[in-house]
Amino acid sequence: MGMWGIRVGPVLGLAAGLLLGASPLAFAASESPADGVYADHIDWGVIMDLSGPTSASQAVWTAGIKDYIRKVDDAGGINGRKINLLVEDERFDASLDRIAFEKLTGQTPVLGISGMGNASAQVALASTIRRGKVPVLGSYTTTKAVTEPPTPMFYGGFCGYKEMAQVGVGALTERLKLAAPKVVTVHLDTAGGKEYADFVNAAAMRHGGSSKAVPIKANAADATAQVLEIIASKPDFVAVHGTATTPVLLMRAMQQYGLPTPVFGMAYIGTPIVYNSLPPEAGSRYSFVSCFTPGGTDDSAGMKAMTESADKFGHSAMKDDINYVAGWVIGQLVTEAIAKAGPDVTREKLVAMLSKGFSIDTKGLSAPVSYTPEDHSGIALLKPFGFDYATKRFTGSGTYDEARKYEQ
Amino acid sequence: MLPQVLFSGLALGSIYGLVALGFALVFKATDVLNFAQGMFVVVGAFLAVTAGTQLHLPFALTLMFIVVAAALIGAAIQALLIRPLTGRSMLSIIMVTIALSIVLRALIEIIFGPQPRALTTPMPTGVFIVEGVRISQLHMLAAGVSWLCLGLFALFFRFTTFGLQMRATANGHEAALVSGINVDFVNRVAWAIGSVLAAIGGLFLAQLQLASTELEGIGLLALPAVVIGGLQSIPGAIIGGLLVGLIEQLASSYVSPRSADIFVYTLLLLVLMVRPWGLFGQRELGRV
Incomplete structure (x- = not known):
């Protein structure tokens, strides 16, 4: 019995129940479905040519980003959330790019978008991207229309x-x-x-x-x-x-x-x-x-990790392809950016974090990947x-x- | 430069002609405009990759594999997709061939993945130098095979009973049926031969560049070739192919690569306006 004559057991039980009940509420509070952020997962968009004239390279890039994300998800995700890639096939057709972009910004909202390997589509969508709220992080091609002057909504991800x-x-x-x-x-x-x-x-x-x-x-x-x-x-x-x-x-x-x-x-x-x-x-x-190191070139830590995962996920034949390496590196870029934006990540918080400057260490898989407030090209060095x-x-x-x- | 460009154009045109020959043969026998012919070229390229690069078969067996497999695929498509549509409108059948092309592309990408494949064969890669003109041995071989096919089919149609039955079927299905010809079998063989010819074109194109689904675009150059030559004409298909190859090389060398399409399709439009039955086709007369 407690000091006011109340049985302590039920009170403790109620308190424990409230605490347990509150934890899902706490998760729900950090949800932002309009930004593609949910209690257990985050939706992230990829727009690439998977069945058109450049699919031979862009589909390999997509396999690379998918494998990195899968590796992160298998390890528990980011802040308890898995990353769910929503991949749109644009068939190297600018009109399909627009449809995919509209879909990923509104209909099935995502936190951010990667890929966008169609330069013509990127130029056509430049003003929409600049005015919009969804950041493009790790593009497969980078045009002047989205980088000069830099916008907080676009961050390149391939050699210029x-x-x-x-x-x-x-x-x-x-x-x-x-x-x-x-x-x-x-x-x-x-x-x-x-x-x-x-x-x-x-x-x-x-x-x-x-x-x-x-x-x-x-x-x-x-x-x-x-x-x-x-x-x-x-x-x-x-x-x-x-x-x-x-x-x-x-x-x-x-x-x-x-x-x-x-x-x-x-x-x-x-x-x-x-x-x-x-x-x-x-x-x-x-x-x-x-600006990316092809598989098998050296024995860097990044190369070993990528090779191990590629073999595990059945993509051994792709690991020597520069496009697979590029996709893998962008997978790392996306996951580290989301993690750095914090557990209550939203599009706004992600953009705020990215626009201040951001870099990742690919451990030998590429030239330095670094963004500053003035330069959003990301990867500047090549060999x-x-x-x-x-x-x-x-x-x-x-x-x-x-x-x-x-x-x- | 001109002799070199002319030779390259004729060699490339021979491959287009080979694919166009298959297209014309199917149309002549079955009245079907096969828009999947470009994808049959891709199928041929990947059959070669399967036999030569993956199964490591000797080249002679690789060739047999390509011919047999392509013939079976062509015959199966006729039996399963085209025959049930007998009597339907031309539009329905064209839609089926377009759908078939999309399905074949997706299947190839699922089976072989998105990356192009390198084809390694013992086909010659050297050059002959004749009067300063460099002649690719591979181009020579492609041209030789195309002309051999043309000759063999000319003899086949002219001197064999089955060739006669195919000509009779092409002239009129009802009359052929009344004469006791197994029209369905003739059609199936036409599809098998059309598929084999496209597959041989695919083998050469994959050797010239890479085996990928993008070869479909090159294979579809058979369409203007066959319309220019005459949809019903076997020699017309070959000559149409040669013309397309020549125009493409001349335009690429002296104007710009992009202008090649303008010249090819301008000729197509001119032929359709002036001589709609093609340069070597026969004008169809209808009695009312």
């Missing part, structure tokens, strides 16, 4: 075109000991391709050289026209923009014409399939620049990579920091 052009031109100019590099850029006949060719031209001019842009169709079956143009231009090296088939067609045609000119590709086309499709004498002349046919492994040249000298 400008940096790829600068490092590729700089590294080859140095390696070949050229005073004034003469470059040919073979690029897809698209807005992105033309932009890349312009960046290569600017980088070549910076070294006192010049460049010529030669377009190619995305679904070309032959690169004879482009190679004849290369023969006529006599460049010191060639830059390539395109999908995986572009360097394959180009290198094979160059081999047919006996052209020994070195070629460098952008990060997206630094994939095992390109090297596996080329004979070693042609493949050894092809290098690429990347050249090649492929060793004897060991069947990618090889990197120097460190990401060493390649800083090539960037303006």
Whole structure:
């Protein structure tokens, strides 16, 4: 009996009951369904091309982000909540991007969105993204429309075109000991391709050289026209923009014409399939620049963790693909951003946290990933990579920091 | 430069012609515009990947595997999807072939994953140099196989009983039925042959670049080729393919890659306006 003649047992029981009953209420208080945040999970959106012309690279990226999120969920999630990825297939069609974006911001709201690998769609949606409340964190492509000037609603997640052009031109100019590099850029006949060719031209001019842009169709079956143009231009090296088939067609045609000119590709086309499709004498002349470290290149802690998970989740064949690594890194970026925004995360709190500056340590899987209030591109450094046919492994040249000298 | 461009265009056009030949054959025998022909090219490419790269079969067995599997797929599609629609409108059948193309793409992506596959075969990759013109051995082989197929089919239609039955069926289903021809079997064989021809085109295209579902777009260039040549004409399909290949290479080399589509489809429009039955097709006359 207690001091006022009340039995203590039932009182303690009631108190315990209130406490127990209050705990779900406490969780309910931190829910924000309009932001995709629930008591037991958080909805996060991904918009990528999973069945269109760029699905070969974007679906691999999606597998990478899914695997990282699955690893986090298997370990208990973030602050007791699992991350539920809502993946929308935009088939590289800007109109479908808009539908997917509207769906993920209103109909089935998400805390944030990753991917958005369609540059044209990104430009079209730029004002909507800037005016909206849903942050895009870790994009697969980054356009000027959403980064210049930076907006608190957009954070890039892939190597920039400008940096790829600068490092590729700089590294080859140095390696070949050229005073004034003469470059040919073979690029897809698209807005992105033309932009890349312009960046290569600017980088070549910076070294006192010049460049010529030669377009190619995305679904070309032959690169004879482009190679004849290369023969006529006599460049010191060639830059390539395109999908995986572009360097394959180009290198094979160059081999047919006996052209020994070195070629460098952008990060997206630094994939095992390109090297596996080329004979070693042609493949050894092809290098690429990347801000992500392809699987198997080294034994860093990040590489070991990614390899282990890829094997566990049945994606061993993808781990050497730069796009898988990029997706994995963005998975880490998303989960760490959500964790840092706190247990009562909302879109507003996430944006407030991101806009102050944010960085993650990928433990060797990429160049530093860092955002400042003035720069939302995220990954600025890159370095050249090649492929060793004897060991069947990618090889990197120097460190990401060493390649800083090539960037303006 | 011009001889080089012309040769590349003719070689590439030969592959388009091969795929177009299959398209024309199916249309000639069954009156079906098969919009899944581009995806049959992709199926051929992945059959080659399965046999050559995954099962590591010798090349001769790989070829047999592609031919047999593609023929079975073509025949099965005719039996399961096209035959039940006999007598239905052309639009219904076209919708079925479009749906078939979407289903095949999804199946391939589920089975093989999203990444393209490299095809490794012992097909030659070197070059001949003739009078300064570099001739790709692979292009030569593709052109040779295409012309061999054309020759064999010309002989088949001209000199075999079954070829005669196919021609008779193409001229009129009812008349063929009355004459005792198993029209259903003839149609099935036409689909099997169309599928095999597309698959051989897929083998060459996958060797030229990569095995991926994006080959469908290249395979579908057979459509303008066959319309330009004449939907009912076997030689027209081949020559239409060659024209498309030549135009594509000339436009890419002297104007811009994107302009190739403009030139190809402008020719298509001109042919449809001036000679709707195609350059080598026969004008159909109806009595009222």
